[in-house]
Amino acid sequence: MNPLPPIEDEYHDVLGKAMRGLDMNTSELADAAGMTTVECEALLSGDFSEEGTRSIAPVLGLNPNCLVNLARGAAEPETTLPEGVKLHNAPFPVPGYAAMTVNSYSIHPPGDPASVALIDAGSGFESLSNANHCAASSAWKLFLTHTHPDHVVHYDQLAQKTANNYAPAAEPYEAALPVREGDHFELGSWHLTAIETPGHSPGGTSYLLEGASQPVVFAGDALFCGSIGKVNSGYKSALDLIREKILGLPDNTIVCPGHGPPTTVAFEKERNPFFA
Template identity: 35%
Template sequence: MHLTLEDEVSDILGKAQTGLGLSTENLADRAGISREALRALRQGERDDAALEKVAPHLGLDPARLKALAAGDWQPTAQPPSEGFAMLNLPFGAYSVNAYLVWDPANRSAACFDAGTKAGPILEVIDQHDLKLETVFLTHTHGDHIEGLADLLKAHDVPVWVGEGEPKAPGGARRLAPGKAFRIGGLPVETRLTRGHAEGGITYVVKGPGWTVAVVGDAVFAGSVGGGMVSYADALETARKAIFTLPDDVLIAPGHGPLTTVGEERRHNPFFPSA
């Protein structure tokens, strides 16, 4: 499955500017560029010289921004050959990801987020003869839970969600970060990634020869989901929960392609010192 990056440079600039609460006038003055030049960047015009000036005032890495603008980077991460499935589901003109992870030894499985429709998830469950035991939600924004009701009609299993989330869809039980689970014999660790959502959770699953971090909208390949609750917390909790993992850990985001911790350390402009 080949997916393009979720965010363009204009999206990245917008998320950082909004998160820092900077007006166009304020940011342009700080960067020493015209308001027109800044608006052009925000509208997708490529201007490396202007990016160089704006990036430091947004806490972004200018070299990484320029590489993204030039199309010089796309993650090369590959999914595990067994025990993992990525479901890229339609979300209006866009798409959203859900994931199935299972223990190859006994087919015990968990679904991470339910996306916008259950049908493709149910097809993979049947195709691999999986025993769905749990649904884990990274957060409860609509595009990640619209398919949950139909999924639970087919498989009446417990649902877990972070204790900070305002909703508990599907009768979800609330978990405190740090609570441990198992999928068959696979350990699952829970880490707080608050900021995009109030109670966002990253799930770290250790499989046979691989480790996957299902991060929701905390981090995308080359970007972040944005600080809808707190931009500062979104960056800080991602640093603590995700960028403390080894480089070879696969990042399974809520939107866009798979990536790895190492690739994001080297290429994500939001984390220049991660």
């Protein structure tokens, strides 16, 4: 079993995402938290102070205990993907973040060689085909959660080999078929349902897998373990959608994000500073 990727965001990343989502600058945040601008800047740069963190968290609508635990390296969830669901993690270095990686996933119901789905195209065909060697790629389906470059880097390579390719209707991509809220796709005895979760991107779409030993939601960059993806539009609305559509699923639902390790609905409801 390959090691899982590390948690995507550190505690100061969470602070920054919340601050940007609320459209606050450092001076405004410092004033609201009753601290100096220098103290606030130190927190935002990763210089942890429990007292400062507990002062700033309520201003940003974050859970202070969860933030402190994140800063102290709280334990990650012990999540095992169901048989037939595999994570494919690939490097995608960007300026200022050379260690960045991106997740794609393959779904292959055991005993059903004709039913394979791929979630996102951050990994190349070789990685995905090695995991699903018993299925002819001409029967595969490729689903995009959104169309940011790190999630479509191998799209052309994969799209040439897959039977049908799908992208959010609000983010048309090449010849991919449009996906909308509630669209349903059969994968043998398993099935996927599209859930629109915009915010990180205009058409951000999660996919709920049912039929495996546990339900799984492929959340793209809507929700991370202990954090969220950067919200580029409609911050409060995006949080509400995550809370309703992802964290409203059964507690044992596994959350497979676009970056970082898989987690569960129960873990995020208890440990994620944005939602706990």
